[in-house]
């Protein structure tokens with residue numbers, strides 16, 4: 001069906017090679033091997049980008065996929081925490097301010113104090129499924145378990161099975177308009193959209209990135225739908241990884257944890273219109289802004305068929321909301337904040353990773369035709385505008401970083417819908 005499959009694969013392989021970085025880090029005193037999201041705009045190792053790169057690499061260069069994930073977890077702290085950015089080399093001055101604010105050790109930042117959507121176990125499962133030996137699994141599994149246990153233990157202050165983020169950047173969806181209300185942005189202008197999250201980060205820095213103090217102050221405490229859906233998806237994957245490693249009890253434990261997270265999303269985050277929304281503050285206020293994350297619970301295993309039908313029929317396929325010429329926009333067209341063109345990130349354009357999530361969810365619940373259409377449209381975007389960071393959902397024009405790493409997820413999407421591989425993955 002996808003006649004350009006081989007060509008896209010070739011281009012993706014080349015891009016990932018060009019963005020590959022390896023060496024010995026003087027600051028972190030260890031070797032590294034990773035793929036940067038984009039050489040100019042994003043030279044460091046980002047957490048969820050690396051997971052996406054590993055998924056694409058699992059089809060193109062399995063050994064590098066393993067090294068990518070091992071580099072990512074190599075800076076894991078004793079507690080289990082893994083940072084959202086690793087600065088393997090001393091950053092150029094133009095990035096310094098950001099890294100000082102977010103840095104775990106602000107005086108000598110080598111990695112940040114933040115998290116990113118926890119897609120690590122799912123990415124690992126995709127790699128392990130391609131791997132013949134079990135050396136990689138044995139090496140990485142204990143670290144991954146510790147990471148998820150840390151998240152559940154430290155990021156769920158109200159113990160409702162939904163983890164919280166403490167900065168918009170932790171969701172990977174930096175300027176998602178759903179955060180405007182949380183950040184008290186009354187007039188979204190380029191300046192206010194940019195400054196408000198930085199103020200939160202400065203506060204976190206002054207609190208020494210101490211989670212107890214940050215949650216107590218309650219300035220930015222968001223139970224984000226994407227973050228929690230990816231948590232559930234990865235806990236299922238982790239259960240499967242434990243089973244591969246013949247750890248039956250552990251596998252059951254992580255399945256139970258996945259079920260708990262799913263139940264919490266399904267009971268607490270659904271609005272009256274059937275869409276899912278983030279909750280913020282200790283009062284768990286629901287932010288009713290329609291973004292692609294409102295659809296993401298279609299990735300859940302235990303979601304009711306009628307809820308999925310409603311999400312797909314009334315919202316995803318609604319031409320006034322998400323079904324635009326180049327779907328799926330990050331914000332519904334019906335929202336006043338919807339901006340399809342270049343501008344602050346995540347306020348309208350289509351991204352390849354969001355399509356990738358939705359394709360898995362649709363496929364899992366039997367919406368194969370719609371999944372194929374999204375894959376075809378994603379191919380069309382890349383053919384028209386290259387591997388860009390994001391695209392105009394009305395015209396297909398590309399914006400932001402060039403040679404953007406996670407847009408190579410197209411390779412995994414094509415593989416999924418062409419070979420029906422979903423039955424063998426952790427999301428099913």
Ligand code: GLC
Nearest residue numbers: 037042046049172173174345
């Ligand atoms: C932007 C994105 C974030 C991503 C990073 C590196 O900040 O919003 O999700 O991880 O760039 O690509």
